[in-house]
Amino acid sequence: MPLATPPELDDEPGRARSLARHYPRGLRIDAHSHTWAQVLYAVSGVMWVEVEREALVVPPQRAVWLPPGAQHAIHMLSDVEMRNLYLHERDSRHLSASCEVFEINGLLRELITSLAERTREDDDAWLAAAWRLATIELAHAPRSTLRIPLPDASDRRLATLCRAVIDNPSAEMSFEHHAAAVGASVRTLARLFTRELGMGFAEWRRQVQLAVAVSRLAEGQPVSAVARMLGYLPSSFSDMFRRELGMPPSEFRPAGTLGFTREAQAAS
Template sequence: MAHAHAHAHADRAPRLAQTLTLPALPRAVYFRAYRIPAGTLVEPHAHDWCQFAFARRGIMHVRVSHSGLVVPPQYGMWLPAGTPHSVWAPEDVDLESLYIAAPAITAAITQCRVVVVTDLVRALIHHLCTTIGEDYDEHGKDGLKVRVLLDLLSELRDAPLTLPLPEDTNLRHLCEQLQADPGNASGVGDWASTLNMSERTLARRFLKQTGMTFHHWKQRLRLLRSLDMLKDGASVTAVAIDLGYSSTSAFIFAFRSLFGCAPGQFYSDAR
């Protein structure tokens, strides 16, 4: 699943039918809290509604048609209505999800995004997931809280935790090889030779299909992989070496440039 790269064992993972199958939502916004156990693969599925999933605890990998997303603890993810997606949970993931049928939200959410969740939104999601009944009064106090939450959700800023994937079969295969070995030192010229195309052609196609240069895509892949390794307790130096950085300081600089904090601060900042 999600990132077939690090999780060859995902093929043998327990499947989870932990998907919402209501014929209709009881209210325009439906709240649901549940756990995805460690080592679980949630098979590809889609919802008739827009979904906002908040990972209160645990890191998860989500795969949609042309991108992979990493959702660390304390981050959230928007999924448009009708988007097939699968989920890989390398550790226990405690999810608090909103399923949203409100037309204004459904129309606004057109692509999958990982967002930075503020303290206020985090607290409000938890409060509503744990206290609100599914038949809450949409015109009373609970309904007001829900409307405030929707307004706050719409203001959350994007996090750089999405890795777009190319449509071209050869380029997709290249990406899969890099996902299996993110520390691979081969440059764009080496890959172009392997694929029997010019370096310029590969670079142009890659940029057109992913919106990123090959170099930036590879950098993003390595940094997203580092989140798993750091979560598993690997040292910053070990991560830098495994991912092919020339030095620990080079890794720290790249990490800080993308995430805005040092590697050792990422999970402590997420509390």
């Protein structure tokens, strides 16, 4: 399937672009970049985005800001309704020069979806005002800290182990089992985790588990089912989720309802 090529990304500033498209579960878009900055957003569905040696799980409560030239790859964890915005470099200099994940509020959601679904035949004054407001909201949107560091390709053993955990993050598979599968000692891999990823195996896998859990909860899956999929008892999973994110998983809203419940926001 062809890449998600944005429409008519020429060198003309002041004429922002947008894209509305459906992608099926399981589709992978290989690493690529754009000459324009991009707001990568799914109004429904969950994406796994890899960018700048980080993995980001992106449910409808979040979007990704990609500055011009940022290499990124996307894996659709569910059916995805994509709504992307594209800004010329000269129109996005007031925004971050680094990739960021930001939280989507109701206003920003409506701005992104409306801009992505309108055509150039729509009212120019409205479009210009909506684009200006969208860039203001993007600059002030809260940033997310749930980001998973990824290794480079310099050590095949570490890269293979990390990919295996991403594909199967269950706590039932031990570090020793993973080490044996890639043909390295636990001591060697522990040293590589600390040096390359800045944390130990258990902490790194927990970040993967939290990201996967958020994506499953965003789809409306029951907490108990998500806990079992990750190799936890429901009570242990809830304790871990609350300890790491400051709120119980039961307070996370499914996709389409935007964010956490009022009780969870108060808890955080």
